[in-house]
Amino acid sequence: MRKIPLVILREYLTRVKKKSFIIMTLLAPFLISGFYALMIWISINDNVGSSVKHMVVVDQSGIFGNDVKSNDKIDFHFSPNFSRDSLINSDYEGMIIVPEDYDIEQDLNLKYESQSSLSVKEIDVIQNAFSSVIRNTKLKKSGITQETLDSLKVNVAVQSSKIDSEGNSKTTNSIILTAVGIGSAFIIYIFIFLYGVQVMRGVIEEKTSRIVELMVSSVKPFELMMGKVIGIAAVGLTQLAIWGVLSTVLTLIITTVFGINQVDQSQLTEMQQAQTQVTPQVGEMIASIADLPIAKIFGLFLFFFIAGYLLYGAIFAAIGSAVDSETDTQQFMMPITLPLVFSLVISFSVVINDPNGALATWLSMIPFTSPIVMMARLPFDPPTWQIVTAVLSMIIGIVIAIAIAGKIYRTGILMYGKKPSYKELLKWLFYKN
Amino acid sequence: MDVLSIEGVSKFYANHTALNRVSFNVPEGIVFGLLGPNGAGKTSLIRIINQITAPDEGQVLFRGNKLNISHIKEIGYLPEERGLYKKMQVFDQLLYFARLRGLDKATAIKTINEWLDKFEASTWKKKRIEELSKGMQQKIQFIITVLHDPKVIILDEPFTGFDPKNTQLIKDEIRSLKQKGASVILSTHRMESVEEICDEVVLINKSEVVTTGTVNDIRSTLKEDIFEMHYRGDVAPEDLQGIQILRSSKQGNETFVQFKYPENSRPDIQVFGGQHLQISLYREVIPSMQEVFIKLTETQHA
Numbered sequence: 001m002r003k004i005p006l007v008i009l010r011e012y013l014t015r016v017k018k019k020s021f022i023i024m025t026l027l028a029p030f031l032i033s034g035f036y037a038l039m040i041w042i043s044i045n046d047n048v049g050s051s052v053k054h055m056v057v058v059d060q061s062g063i064f065g066n067d068v069k070s071n072d073k074i075d076f077h078f079s080p081n082f083s084r085d086s087l088i089n090s091d092y093e094g095m096i097i098v099p100e101d102y103d104i105e106q107d108l109n110l111k112y113e114s115q116s117s118l119s120v121k122e123i124d125v126i127q128n129a130f131s132s133v134i135r136n137t138k139l140k141k142s143g144i145t146q147e148t149l150d151s152l153k154v155n156v157a158v159q160s161s162k163i164d165s166e167g168n169s170k171t172t173n174s175i176i177l178t179a180v181g182i183g184s185a186f187i188i189y190i191f192i193f194l195y196g197v198q199v200m201r202g203v204i205e206e207k208t209s210r211i212v213e214l215m216v217s218s219v220k221p222f223e224l225m226m227g228k229v230i231g232i233a234a235v236g237l238t239q240l241a242i243w244g245v246l247s248t249v250l251t252l253i254i255t256t257v258f259g260i261n262q263v264d265q266s267q268l269t270e271m272q273q274a275q276t277q278v279t280p281q282v283g284e285m286i287a288s289i290a291d292l293p294i295a296k297i298f299g300l301f302l303f304f305f306i307a308g309y310l311l312y313g314a315i316f317a318a319i320g321s322a323v324d325s326e327t328d329t330q331q332f333m334m335p336i337t338l339p340l341v342f343s344l345v346i347s348f349s350v351v352i353n354d355p356n357g358a359l360a361t362w363l364s365m366i367p368f369t370s371p372i373v374m375m376a377r378l379p380f381d382p383p384t385w386q387i388v389t390a391v392l393s394m395i396i397g398i399v400i401a402i403a404i405a406g407k408i409y410r411t412g413i414l415m416y417g418k419k420p421s422y423k424e425l426l427k428w429l430f431y432k433n
Numbered sequence: 434m435d436v437l438s439i440e441g442v443s444k445f446y447a448n449h450t451a452l453n454r455v456s457f458n459v460p461e462g463i464v465f466g467l468l469g470p471n472g473a474g475k476t477s478l479i480r481i482i483n484q485i486t487a488p489d490e491g492q493v494l495f496r497g498n499k500l501n502i503s504h505i506k507e508i509g510y511l512p513e514e515r516g517l518y519k520k521m522q523v524f525d526q527l528l529y530f531a532r533l534r535g536l537d538k539a540t541a542i543k544t545i546n547e548w549l550d551k552f553e554a555s556t557w558k559k560k561r562i563e564e565l566s567k568g569m570q571q572k573i574q575f576i577i578t579v580l581h582d583p584k585v586i587i588l589d590e591p592f593t594g595f596d597p598k599n600t601q602l603i604k605d606e607i608r609s610l611k612q613k614g615a616s617v618i619l620s621t622h623r624m625e626s627v628e629e630i631c632d633e634v635v636l637i638n639k640s641e642v643v644t645t646g647t648v649n650d651i652r653s654t655l656k657e658d659i660f661e662m663h664y665r666g667d668v669a670p671e672d673l674q675g676i677q678i679l680r681s682s683k684q685g686n687e688t689f690v691q692f693k694y695p696e697n698s699r700p701d702i703q704v705f706g707g708q709h710l711q712i713s714l715y716r717e718v719i720p721s722m723q724e725v726f727i728k729l730t731e732t733q734h735a
Contacts, residue, residue, distance in 0.1 A: 003533055006529070006532050006533055007533075010521075010529055014518070014520065014521060018520075208516075209516035209517070209518070209519060210512070210514040210515055210516035211515075211516040211517055211518060213485070213512040213514055213515070214510065214512055214515060214516075214530070214577070215533075216483075216485045217483040217484070217485055217505070217508070217510045217512075218505060218530065218533040218534055219533055414480075414485070427447070
C-alpha cells in the first residue's frame with residue numbers, strides 16, 4: 001500500500017499537465033459565465049431577437065373597434081378599409097381579417113394574410129387578444145361594469161414555507177430547490193461519465209502498451225488500480241474546484257459590470273413575471289437560497305460526487321482490464337450506462353414532481369442510483385434516516401465494487417487475445433492469486 | 434550460494450498445467466539461461482519469481498528466504514512484451530519506476546543520470562517516450578530494469594528488435610552486471626547468445642525441467658564421441674587406419690573427415706602416427722546449444 005501515493009501522483013500530474021486539461025479547465029468557466037452574461041444582457045434588453053410586429057386589423061363587422069389590446073409582441077392597428085394591395089407596400093407585417101358577417105355569438109374565424117407565416121406564440125397572442133375582447137363584450141352585455149371586470153384581475157402567488165419541529169417556518173422556493181437539486185445531480189452524472197471513462201482508457205492504455213507487466217512486478221495490481229482511480233478522482237476535484245472558483249469570480253465581475261443591484265433585479269423579475277404569470281418575490285427567492293442548508297448540501301454533494309465516482313470508477317477500471325481495446329468495451333458498458341442514465345431521467349421527471357415519493361425514496365438509497373437521485377432530492381429536505389442509509393449503503397457498495405473490480409482487474413490486465421464473456425469475468429472472481 | 438532456489442513449483446490454470454514441480458537453483462553472480470520452446474511455462478515461472486502471480490505448489494527462495502514483497506527491489510525485470518508510458522518524459526518515467534522499486538528520490542535521480550550518461554542518452558531527459566526511436570526506447574527499458582541495482586535481473590528476450598550495435602551494448606552490460614555480482618536470468622530463443630554469455634542454463638519443456646547445468650556440461654552429455662579432422666596428404670579417407678569414417682569430402686589438396694573411434698578403444702590422435710598425414714585441424718564434435726535444444730525438446734515430443 002506504500003506505493004499507492006506514487007501511482008496517484010503520476011496519474012494526477014500527467015493528466016493535470018496535459019494541454020487539453022488546462023484549456024478545458026480554464027475555458028469552461030468563461031463559457032459558463034459568458035452564457036450567464038448573455039442571459040442578463042437579454043433580460044435587460046428585453047426585446048432582443050423579438051421585435052414588435054405591427055399588424056393591421058380589418059374589421060368590417062365593427063365589433064372589435066379599437067379594443068384589441070396591443071402588447072410587446074404584436075402592435076394592432078385598425079383600418080377597416082385596408083386592402084391586400086396596400087399591404088405589400090406598407091410597413092405592416094400582415095393583415096388580420098375579421099369576417100364581415102361576424103356575430104358575437106358565433107365562433108370567430110380570423111384570416112391572416114402576410115408574406116411570412118405566424119409563429120405558434122404569435123397565434124397564441126392573437127387568439128388571446130381577440131377572445132378577451134369578445135369575453136369582455138359579452139360580460140358587459142350581461143350587465144357587468146368595467147370596474148367589476150377590472151377588479152376580477154388578481155395575481156395569485158403561492159408562498160411555500162417549511163415548518164421545523166420547533167414550529168419556526170422557513171420560506172422555500174420550489175424553483176430554486178429544483179434548480180439546486182437537478183444542478184448538482186447533473187454535475188455528478190457528467191463527472192462520473194467523464195472521469196470514469198478516463199479510468200477505463202488509462203487501464204486500456206497500460207494494457208495495450210504492455211507496460212502493465214512491468215508495473216505489476218513493482219506494485220500490486222490492486223495498488224495500481226486504486227492509484228489510478230484515486231488519482232483521476234483528484235483530477236476531477238481539481239477541475240471542479242477551479243471551475244467553482246473561476247465561475248464565482250467571473251460571475252461577480254459580470255454582475256458588477258452590468259451594474260446589477262437590488263433595484264435592477266426588478267427587471268429580471270419582470271421578465272420572469274411575464275413568463276410565469278406569477279410574482280415570485282425577489283426577497284423570497286433570496287431568502288430561499290439563504291435558508292437552504294448550504295453546508296449540508298455541499299458536504300453531501302462532495303460525498304456523493306466522490307462516492308459515485310469511486311463506485312463507477314472501479315467498475316470502469318475492471319472493464320478496461322477485461323478488454324484489449326476501447327472498441328471491445330461496448331458489451332460491458334451497458335450495466336454502467338443504464339443505471340446512470342436511468343437515475344438522471346428519474347431525477348428530471350419523478351423526483352421533481354414527487355421528491356418524497358416511494359420511487360424517489362428507494363432509488364435515493366440504492367448505491368448505483370443514490371449519488372444522482374439523492375442529490376436531486378436533497379434540497380427538498382428528505383428525512384435524516386434516509387440520508388444516513390444512502391451514505392452507509394453507498395460506502396458498503398463502494399467496498400464491494402472495489403473488491404470485485406480488483407479481482408477482475410488483476411486477472412484481466414495480464415490476459416491478452418480473446419474477448420472475455422460475462423461468464424469468464426465471473427470465473428476470474430474466484431481465481432486464486 | 435544460490436540467489437534463487439525454485440523448489441517444486443507448480444502452477445495450474447483452468448485447462449492446463451503451466452509448471453509441474455519445477456526445481457532448480459540459480460547461483461549468485463552468473464548469467465543463467467532459462468530455455469524452452471514457446472508455451473513451455475517460462476513466462477509463468479518468470480511471473481512467479483516477480484511475484485506477479487503465486488505458485489500453486491512449492492516455493493521460491495531468495496537467498497534462502499521465502500520470496501516476499503521486500504524482494505521486489507532486489508529484482509529487475511525486462512518483460513518480453515514491454516512498453517512505456519508514451520506521453521511521459523524520459524526522466525519522469527525513469528524516476529517513477531525507480532521510486533516504485535523502492536529507491537528514494539535523491540538516489541534515484543543520481544542513478545538515473547549515471548545510466549543516461551552511460552548510454553549516451555542524457556539529452557533525451559525531457560523528451561517524451563513517443564518521440565524516441567524504438568532502439569532508444571529499448572535502452573530506456575533496459576535502464577528501468579537495472580537502475581535500482583537489483584541482485585537478480587530477469588531479461589525476457591532482451592535482444593528482440595535491437596540492432597547489432599545495441600545488442601552488443603546489452604551483452605557487454607550483462608557481463609558487467611555479472612562482474613558486479615548480480616545474477617542475470619536470461620530467457621531467450623537465440624541459442625548462439627546462450628553459448629556466448631550463459632554460464633548455466635535450465636531447459637524447460639512441457640511444464641517440466643528437462644535438464645539443468647553448465648552450458649559445457651549439457652553440451653558434453655549429448656556428445657556422441659564423434660571427431661572431425663582436416664588433413665593434407667595422399668591418403669584417401671577410406672585408407673585411414675584405426676577409425677570408422679562417417680563422412681568425408683575433399684577440397685583441393687585438403688581432406689575433411691568425420692569419424693568415430695572403434696568401440697572399446699580410447700580416442701587417441703596417436704593412431705594417425707606414421708600414416709603420412711599433415712593434420713591441420715583435429716577436434717571432438719560437441720553439439721551446439723541449438724542442437725541440444727532441438728534434440729531435448731524433440732525427445733519429449735515423441
